[in-house]
Amino acid sequence: MNRPQDRPHFGLGQLLSLVYFMTWIYLVASYIGELSLAEVTEIFMNALIIALFVGLGLNINAFQIRNRSGKYRSLKRRSRYIRDHIGNVLAFFIVPFCVSSASSLVVAGDNGNLVQALFRTDSYVLIMVGGFVVFILLPALYLLYRQGWR
Structure with a gap:
């Protein structure tokens, strides 16, 4: 089973x-x-x-x-x-x-x-900021919300 x-x-x-x-x-x-x-x-x-x-x-x-x-x-x-x-x-x-x-x-x-x-943009800064938000900030906030700091 x-x-x-x-x-x-x-x-x-x-x-x-x-x-x-x-x-x-x-x-x-x-x-x-x-x-x-x-x-x-x-x-x-x-x-x-x-x-x-x-x-x-x-x-x-x-x-x-x-x-x-x-x-x-x-x-x-x-x-x-x-x-x-x-x-x-x-x-x-x-x-x-x-x-x-x-x-x-x-x-x-x-x-x-x-x-x-x-x-569809030539703005490297926009891509880096967007990548930071999507791949680092949002997951970190989600983990903080779900599991707390410790």
Whole structure:
């Protein structure tokens, strides 16, 4: 019998990842038609190389090779970590690929400005203030309201 805590749940992190992925799809669909096949291939190959380097670095940084007592983890334990956290492991490769490919497509396209392409404004200050309000201030106020200061 599945208990409520055993069922996978769709949390805020997954929702945010879905929004980001849909944004990537929107940008690719909007700008891929403006480029030749050779340009698109070069952009995606560059994004793949960036994703491999950055993803490997992020995974190595996130994975603790040593346990709390300072002993190295066995190959079996490392394999189990990858299996148990495959979503996070893959995300560390997918996110840099999406960021690199989307920004390169926009820059290579007619627009050339990612902020303009996403938010329809050239105001970096407006985007930073809006991001602060949406991603820092409102969540902090919500946590304060729900859980208090301590």
